[in-house]
Amino acid sequence: MSNSYGHLFKITTFGESHGVAIGVIIDGCPAGLEWDLEFIQNALDRRKPGQSAIVTQRKETDLVQVLSGIFENKTTGTPIALLIPNEDAKSKDYAHIATQFRPSHADYTYFAKYGNRDYRGGGRSSARETAARVAAGAVAQLFLQKKYQINITAYTSQVGHLKLEKNYKNLDFSFIENTPVRCPDIEMANKMEQFIKEIKKQGDTIGGVISVLITNVPAGWGEPVFDKLHAELGKAMLSINAAKGFEYGSGFEGVTMKGSEHNDVFYVDENEKISTKTNFSGGIQGGISNGEDIYFRVAFKPVATIIQPQESINESKEKVIVEGKGRHDPCVLPRAVPIVEAMAALVLADFALRSETNRFNFEKN
Amino acid sequence: MSNSYGHLFKITTFGESHGVAIGVIIDGCPAGLEWDLEFIQNALDRRKPGQSAIVTQRKETDLVQVLSGIFENKTTGTPIALLIPNEDAKSKDYAHIATQFRPSHADYTYFAKYGNRDYRGGGRSSARETAARVAAGAVAQLFLQKKYQINITAYTSQVGHLKLEKNYKNLDFSFIENTPVRCPDIEMANKMEQFIKEIKKQGDTIGGVISVLITNVPAGWGEPVFDKLHAELGKAMLSINAAKGFEYGSGFEGVTMKGSEHNDVFYVDENEKISTKTNFSGGIQGGISNGEDIYFRVAFKPVATIIQPQESINESKEKVIVEGKGRHDPCVLPRAVPIVEAMAALVLADFALRSETNRFNFEKN
Amino acid sequence: MSNSYGHLFKITTFGESHGVAIGVIIDGCPAGLEWDLEFIQNALDRRKPGQSAIVTQRKETDLVQVLSGIFENKTTGTPIALLIPNEDAKSKDYAHIATQFRPSHADYTYFAKYGNRDYRGGGRSSARETAARVAAGAVAQLFLQKKYQINITAYTSQVGHLKLEKNYKNLDFSFIENTPVRCPDIEMANKMEQFIKEIKKQGDTIGGVISVLITNVPAGWGEPVFDKLHAELGKAMLSINAAKGFEYGSGFEGVTMKGSEHNDVFYVDENEKISTKTNFSGGIQGGISNGEDIYFRVAFKPVATIIQPQESINESKEKVIVEGKGRHDPCVLPRAVPIVEAMAALVLADFALRSETNRFNFEKN
């Protein structure tokens, strides 16, 4: 179960960092959706290693193969299997840590859970698994865009202490892809890029925050009790490697506000749409979308792999020095942007389908 | 599906604020657990209304009835149904808002989703639903304490701008229940209490933060990909009414740290237990517990119901003035403490059961 | 998990034969369905004990209470909790078998599984649990009738060696409720009734077969691989106490046919509906409904409780003589008819909802 996400638009991923391939099965994508392989490949290209000087230099083309579920360029309602072969796995880089537990990695916890583990590149715990999510998420985005005109945009809003204070309404998202850090404010983006390069030179890593905006979600999506829309978004974001926190709408800062300040007053806008004057709710009330912009933030810790010797222990509980080798990201943020978008799309596609059966509705038949 | 939580230790809740009763079915609690009704009632008493001057004055005894699943004072492995009758529902208080959408409540979103709604006291969207969670969570806590000696402690660490800066290691949790706000630092607790009383006098409300510590979780709990331990904790917390954010371990603050500072170095302690020197990971690595303390924080917005007139609209899209009536909490935090503990217990009980089948293990048979 | 059925129209039952009550939560019933308590009570009355001389004489009114989910006589989309108190539980009848394993009951297997058990009246394994299914199934039937005009009719077609050979097309279903055995052929019904009375006089029991016809199911319901429509029907029927076999369409007899005889030829009928000339498929092809009548048969074994002394063993592996006491059914068939209908309705209601998201369909929005 742990490798599946979604109730109706459901994905199951598989594969290890240094195995034959990684991949994903999408089960539940409605039939008749026009296929767009280029769109999916483009999402993968934004996540793939080696795309700039501030990410890992592992060389993967990440070309996606479609094994099933598409016929005459349309989805058929049957499972869509997508495969991404591993090409540049350098497993020898990891032989020296075969029995060592790298600090703040999943080496020890996998060992504690399973009794054995594929230590090569972190095996299943590697962020390489997220390529499968990005591929599946792109299919979800296709569905959301074509059926509901929903747009999901993520961007780097903080790297270390460098924080973009501007509200999303004052940003031009068309700049996001103009810099390798994926921050829409070019001045801040350049600072962040420089900072990451310095950190990299030190053989060190740094954390940051990704902000997300989702527009055009209809009112009425989300489930009232446990599967609240923001609860599923939170779970989905926190399931991404290195994520440490999630907040939506007013978030942690909103706790200092009074109810009279925080409440979002309803009005009817010029298009007869029910709207709110403010949006501290972040587009979600009672766990259900209200038709306003949905926005949230995700915190990412500094990557655990550093190119510095570190104390640790091995499986025999002996002291060891872990030497940093392999090719790694000094900062996870730039490549996390498409992953965050993918997970948000998977959450929404699932709720889109779940929302179809809310009401007894004679007119439909 | 939306009214169930858990895969193996699974609960399903039902009931509205002003209906006959609320309740919960627990499906999957192992057989042979010694029953302790007093323990469960005590958890409910900590959540119930009217317990102090700073919470809602609705009068509910919240006495829990056991309908099934217990025989000769032990669980039998069959579903445990718990019922909590509603006694003091004053539905007339709500007649005036039958067709109005109260700002930042779930009135509009339920209407958008379902086309109709039980407007009395918020119906299903009322926090009264959480009494069912607390009852079920207490059963989960019984299980976790008796089988694993796990302790879960939540406390109010922030109310509005009043923030307790002390680390949990410097707090004496035995003081938590000594004040109505449930903050273990008595000086801060008194300040918070005063502040909430002032807010209440203004007919207003205020938000805050709850901090949680969980000790004695064995290494190896949690699932590696989507159902990471912290992702499920995050979902569970965000599913609580009024929750706006979740962070664990170093959280949002950790993003400014370097990997070399943030990594938790492994060592073997005096009891031959594998431990870490620091714990920025918050007891979870790669989504799986590592045997260290698990700690996290949950942000709660100010309650939406205020005793002040507010602009809004009704179902016919006409402008209305919503008058604040009914009995409500000026601050959700004091009563949210047992709810947070309950949800944490439900997450852990589920992972406890899920962890039983990780390994092929001849010795077991 | 074991106490829930359905993916989108989902029920969870609870309660033991001699506990406080039995009940069910329905989660996922669409909002806006007009409520009809009389319809539900009527289904329960058809299942309840004491309704005729050929069923158990336990006295239960089986009056259903609605705890949640209904407002202003409509479903609200929130969980519908239904409660049926136990009134005439005579637990003392069971004290003598507290540690004994009755032959062909679930006493031993529950003990093997859970290590303890509520022995009073079979506890959770009692067919009393099916009252909860009947209540929930009636809600499903309401939904299917009002939205799709689907009719589900079950009847007793065999008791012991007395087998009704007529095809359902030659039967008048309006006679079903005219006799206590619920067989639409009055002559056969009378024979069956006499036979059951004789069996009862002997302190013995007898098995039989229930046949089912479902009309008006639209083409396109069911899932192609594991959750085939007939596979879920089969599971649902086999989950009923005492069921031993399931066959649909041509069933076991069809194995002797050749493909050229068995294939159902398509044609377009006078209403431009795609139909088949024969219907050996039983209305289901490739696991998906084709718009023809769905029909199937369910075999039930003789009830295990007989009023005769039987050899057995107890929990200490000692030989014992089990004395038949309590009030029991000499033949399960008459009361199983509404249970079979209820389970069929639950399967179809679930597939009705699941079928809503098969296609990407711009027109819907």
Add this chain to the structure above:
Amino acid sequence: MSNSYGHLFKITTFGESHGVAIGVIIDGCPAGLEWDLEFIQNALDRRKPGQSAIVTQRKETDLVQVLSGIFENKTTGTPIALLIPNEDAKSKDYAHIATQFRPSHADYTYFAKYGNRDYRGGGRSSARETAARVAAGAVAQLFLQKKYQINITAYTSQVGHLKLEKNYKNLDFSFIENTPVRCPDIEMANKMEQFIKEIKKQGDTIGGVISVLITNVPAGWGEPVFDKLHAELGKAMLSINAAKGFEYGSGFEGVTMKGSEHNDVFYVDENEKISTKTNFSGGIQGGISNGEDIYFRVAFKPVATIIQPQESINESKEKVIVEGKGRHDPCVLPRAVPIVEAMAALVLADFALRSETNRFNFEKN
């Protein structure tokens, strides 16, 4: 959801008859199970086409590729992805039926459900999908054999009117693989083979029955209410292409018995094991295994594809003549034997894992 089976030992299959490949992901197989690729390939070889003169002559090597989940020849607890490329798909054989609905196939129902379909070789509805089940089932069998010494044996017990009347206790299963029909009685096997050859010569097809015996299942597996062991076995069997009926233990014939004849009397055998003198229960009581042999029968209809012209209609509702082409099985039974075994293994592996959390059990920790 429709393409997954199992709660804890869970598989998801994908792929079409004439696509790139078919495959399966196994999620939840415990870590540390010794891998045996030869065992898996052997199961696939028993199912593969072209193995004898009485099955389809499509040429597929069905060589399985392992994409993930295995490291140093052991399972790691992470998803096991298995891929079987399609090699001999002759899609041109199907061009003539692109818009036609073949009688008693899934052509029309897929079209009704999805609005489009991959018509080549039946697409997803082809029994080729079962190769993925056989591969996954073999992994389940490995697990069951190594951990519990469970054996699952299926065999052809009826072809058309040719029925093997012998009880399984009087059969020598070592003969099953000696004939292409997989019937352990050589004389009967030869008759069946001859009969199938005659049917084939006529361009026709014939149905039959497969019988199954499972030994060594511990007492206590299965869930009491909806997920009864036999209900899940029934669903799993009925989900196999062409299955029309399922019965276990005394089955349909048992309905003519009296309770006093049918009840299985408990005794303690010479090894102090609790046993029953007869086994009409088929090893399952109250939905839970009792430690006796589990046995059941599955009915299969004649294959729908015949090499004879048949009347039908096309997507435009016009009359057409469907010409039988392609390479097909005159009788599904011989190749269904390993499929039935695979599905039984998947059911049992899932219940094996589910049974681990039945009891609160201090000794385990």
